[in-house]
Amino acid sequence: MDLKDLYQEIILDHGKNPRNLGKFDNYNKDAKGNNPLCGDNVHVYLRLNENKKVEDIAFEGHGCAISMASASIMTDMVRGKEEKEVKEIVTDFLGMIKEKDSLETNILKDDEKTKLMSLSGVKQYPMRVKCATLSWHTLTSALDNSDQIVKTED
């Protein structure tokens, strides 16, 4: 186990300067998520156009380096993708964090996959997995128009 696997340069960078942080006016889908045990929370906003494409996406919230980096990288990655593709990426990402060794989707380019794999370090830290997955579950909830606040604890 090595802390360097968890706190890679890219995580520290996105954690410190999260991309797409904030809220924009003409969003048409959003959802909140929180992690009651540590108090982290995230609010994902996105705009799907008539072709079901993510025109814009942003998030508000606060949390640890892992959760901020994960939300930052996620929002970067799904912008411009179609809803169906976004869902495939989410499933692939959650599967990788949970059990798989690599990402399988063909939607992402290799350099994008490398970027996402930087979050795989949390697998060695079971208590921190929920930090990495919170924003992804919240994105799903926004797409599904769920009114339920996503919680990492059931």
Place this chain on the structure above:
Amino acid sequence: MNIDDIKREFPIFDDKIKNNDLVYLDSANSSQKPRVVVDRIYDFYTKEFSNVGRSVHYLAVAATNLYEQTRVSVQKYINAKDKDEIVFTKGATEAINLVANTFGQKYLSEGDEVLLTELEHHSNYVPWHFLRKAKNIKIEFAEINDNGEVTLEAIEKKITNKTKIISVSHLSNVTGAILPIKEIVQMAHSKNIPVLIDGCQGAPHLKLDMQDIDCDFYAISGHKMYGPTGIGVLYAKKKWLEDLPPYQGGGGMINEVKKEGITYGELPNKYEAGTMATAQVIAFNESIKFMEKIGIQNIEKHEKELLDYGLEKLRKNNSVNIIGNPKEKGGVISFTIEGVHPHDIATILDEDGVAIRAGHHCCQILHDKLNLPATARASFGVYNTKDDIDKLDEAINKCKKIFNL
């Protein structure tokens, strides 16, 4: 007292944890257990086990006597007037729920006020919230000042003619502030208001004298006093235990049960329904003896030294921000590091075997007030040394390095 000798009485420190010597700085959450406590549980289950208070066979009588011996030990330890003022519960949480539930049933109605403070643990807020939902009572919060303390005046300010009970912490698990509980009780009693003290953090670290403090209720957590989990104590003045209705119904708490009606048992059985945590209660006696052997004054002195050393050390560490600066403070240091989230701090410290807690420590009201989503917290027990604090400081430096601070 020799800390090395005391530390050797805790088996957890015998072996490496994840290849590190354990630096356990999470005693405010739960303390480690000395060998005598662990052995007592084993011995009771292997050589002496029986349920208590029911059967007349040899083992049952012996187990009942052991169980009652703990009650007497606790009574003496906290200088309660009567052993029947000691009620065993599953923890301090249940002790507070017991009071909120029974006192609420009998004495609270719509519009009545319960006065808490902003630094209460959730276990001294949520049980009262139930009454807010069920009975439409109001909950008021005495404010903390800039030092993270709650003063007598802050409490007095919130009292109205609707205030029916005051429930406050003895020692804050976040800022470490020790509240002036004796003065609070005196002031409240002058207005005929009973007082519950949440003593989770008080009982393991401070000398207790119920007759001197004169509070109506005092809640104690066993597992924070080097005792087993699943055991707590509610101290309550006898007049309250006689006056209030029972909390849970079941075996052991009854006098006579007929189809037409039921009469309840005498104290202390009235509040101990069902099979209690027998082994834990019996082992808790060893925790009390363990603390008595060291002497609570010595524990207090040792932890004060650690606190002063820790505060001095961490204050010198740039970018560490210590939460609260109470004049009277117990062995708790909550802190943040500018630019590093507390969970990241905790994960990085853990890599070197330094076990701290990160989060809101079950005090969301306080963290909202401080405008902090989370803090990191190092808290001390009798087994901690200055070396532990040096290791904490080193691990914090490593954390800063990883985050390029």
